[in-house]
Amino acid sequence: xxxxxKIIHIDMDAFYASVEQRDxxxxxxxxxxxxxxxxxxxxxxxxxxxxxxxxxxxxxxxxAIKLCPQLIxxxxxxxxxxxxxxxxxEIFHDYTDLIEPISLDEAFLxxxxxxxxxxxxxxIAREIKQRIREELHLVASAGVSYNKFLAxxxxxxxxxxxxxxxxxxxxxxxxxxxxxESFWGVGPVTAKKLHLLGVYNxxxxxxxxxxxxxxxxxxxxxxxxxxxxxxxxxxxxxxRVRKSIGCEHTLEKDISLKSSVIIELYxxxxxxxxxxxxKDFNGTTLTLKIKFNDFVQITRSLSTRKxxxxxxxxxxxxxxxxxxxxxEHHPVRLIGLSVSNPKEDTxxxxxxxxxWIQLKLPFxx
Numbered sequence: 001x002x003x004x005x006k007i008i009h010i011d012m013d014a015f016y017a018s019v020e021q022r023d024x025x026x027x028x029x030x031x032x033x034x035x036x037x038x039x040x041x042x043x044x045x046x047x048x049x050x051x052x053x054x055x056x057x058x059x060x061x062x063x064a065i066k067l068c069p070q071l072i073x074x075x076x077x078x079x080x081x082x083x084x085x086x087x088x089x090e091i092f093h094d095y096t097d098l099i100e101p102i103s104l105d106e107a108f109l110x111x112x113x114x115x116x117x118x119x120x121x122x123x124i125a126r127e128i129k130q131r132i133r134e135e136l137h138l139v140a141s142a143g144v145s146y147n148k149f150l151a152x153x154x155x156x157x158x159x160x161x162x163x164x165x166x167x168x169x170x171x172x173x174x175x176x177x178x179x180x181e182s183f184w185g186v187g188p189v190t191a192k193k194l195h196l197l198g199v200y201n202x203x204x205x206x207x208x209x210x211x212x213x214x215x216x217x218x219x220x221x222x223x224x225x226x227x228x229x230x231x232x233x234x235x236x237x238x239x240r241v242r243k244s245i246g247c248e249h250t251l252e253k254d255i256s257l258k259s260s261v262i263i264e265l266y267x268x269x270x271x272x273x274x275x276x277x278x279k280d281f282n283g284t285t286l287t288l289k290i291k292f293n294d295f296v297q298i299t300r301s302l303s304t305r306k307x308x309x310x311x312x313x314x315x316x317x318x319x320x321x322x323x324x325x326x327x328e329h330h331p332v333r334l335i336g337l338s339v340s341n342p343k344e345d346t347x348x349x350x351x352x353x354x355x356w357i358q359l360k361l362p363f364x365x
Contacts, residue, residue, distance in 0.1 A: 001231050002146065003168035006121035008109040009143040009151035010128060012088070013160040015105035016045035019084055020074045022137050030072055037061050037073035040252055044076055048160055081105075084136065091131050095124055100236045106155075108148055110236035122165045129163065145171070149232035152184050171230040175202035183227060185220065193217075202228055245281045246289075246338025247271045254293040254331035261327055262319070264335050269315045272337045282307040282342060286314060288321040289336035297334075300324050308339050 012018070016034040021027045031050035035043045041061035053068035065071055085104040092099050095118075098110035111124050118124050125142035132140045141162035143154025150171060154164040166174050179201055181191045197216065199205050206228040213221030226232065249268050255261055276283075286308055287301040300321040308314050318337055 002233070004112070005110065005146045006112045006114075007145055007148055007151040007236060008111055008121055008125045008128070009148070009155040010088075010092070010107055010109065010125070011141050011143075011155045011159075012105035012132075013139045013141055014045060014047050014051070015138075016076060016081055017047035017050070017074075018138050019081060020077075021047060023080075027072065027074070031055065031068050031070060032072050032074060033061070033064055034074050034076045035061060036075070037065070040250060041073075042250065084138070087136055088132060088140075091128060091135070095128065098236045098238050100238060108151065108236045122163070125163060129161075147230070147232035148234055148236065149184055149227050150174075150230065153178065153182065156182070168230075175228060175230055176206065178202045180205060183224070185223065185227075190217070190220075242279070242281065243342065244283065244287075244338050244340035245272070245275050245279055246287070246336060246340075247275060248289060248334055248336025250334045251332065254333055256328050256331040258328070261322065261332060261335070264332075265318055265322060265337075266315065268335050268337050269311055269318050272339065273309065273311045273314060276309050276339060281339065282309065283339035284308065285339065285341040286317045286321065287338045287340060288318055288325070289334070289338070290325050290327065290332055291334035291336075292327075293331040293333050295333070296330075298325065303341065314339070 017032045020032060020034060029049060030047070031053060032047040033043045033050055033055060034045040035041055039062060043055060043057055043059045043061060043064050045057050046055040046064070050064070050068055050071055053071075055064045055068050055071060061073070081104055089099065089101070089107070092107065092109055095114050095116060096109050096111050100108040102108065111118075111121050114124060116124075118127075121144045125144050129140050129142055132138055139161050141155050141159045143151045143157065143162075143164050143166070145151045145154055145166040146168055150166045154166045155162065157164040180186055180194050180199055183202070183205075186194070193216070194200075194205070197208070199208060205224060208225070208228075210222065210225045213225050215221070217224065247268060249264060251264060255264065275281075284305065284307060285301055285303040287299055289297065289299050291297045302317055302321055304317070306313070308317070314337070
């Protein structure tokens with residue numbers, strides 16, 4: 001465990017909504033949601049004024065309106081958010097080129113050897129936060145530690161406008177008191193399963209053996225075991241290789257009729273093939289994502305030996321995966337398809353027949 005690394009996690013506070021409030025003074029101090037207000041809409045981002053009412057990102061718009069009747073919906077401006085994100089990264093590059101973007105509004109920075117020779121990472125984080133506020137008129141939270149897991153936890157700890165450092169000699173005590181729901185990668189489903197196992201915080205997680213965690217959670221069990229001990233050896237990767245391409249459609253109304261589901265699947269497959277062509281991506285695993293009307297979500301995957309690029313290759317496999325889904329008794333709200341496992345990663349694997357996979361991602365429920 002290398003405790004000499006200096007890692008910063010920067011997370012913009014309510015990014016999309018804050019950009020809208022910055023650019024439109026009439027929205028400042030008011031509950032704002034970026035997204036669509038109609039019946040099938042979803043909140044993409046919520047201002048802190050809206051969050052006081054319980055409004056959160058990914059929440060159905062109608063639920064958000066019930067929680068906050070005075071909520072103001074704004075259509076998203078993705079090109080503007082991308083432009084602002086580039087400006088933020090220009091500030092980052094004044095300190096280090098070891099930057100790993102996680103999304104438009106958050107990134108890891110390795111400042112162990114930084115361009116300005118600043119000794120303390122917390123001083124760099126404080127300076128970056130100040131520059132974002134003065135130059136872009138936005139607010140960021142920052143976490144500082146010796147690895148990505150702890151830096152991420154630290155940035156969430158004192159939001160909004162937070163700055164938190166977790167020192168190596170304080171890390172274990174901090175982790176022991178951390179609620180299991182706050183662990184990176186533990187969502188509601190995993191948290192519920194851990195509760196049933198008697199795990200409620202970092203201390204009780206650390207008391208679990210690696211064997212038991214792997215048995216219960218697969219590969220993610222190894223991650224939980226190490227996180228409980230403050231271990232995360234993943235480097236900050238300034239160049240991230242694309243591992244998948246996908247698309248999904250939230251439907252105007254829930255559907256359960258077979259012909260309707262097949263038609264929607266066809267449209268998603270067509271969009272996916274266009275994206276694969278545009279990005280010149282070659283993958284060998286197709287994943288079907290279904291979200292039902294009660295918001296329960298499942299995935300089904302199938303791997304092949306050949307690259308999946310065309311509609312003729314993808315649609316039959318998608319229909320095969322769909323046969324594993326009971327949508328006639330559970331109306332469908334969302335359909336998604338993605339292609340993963342880049343061809344170059346699987347060329348050396350001798351895959352003679354299709355392989356069925358029940359997808360389990362370490363960082364999603």
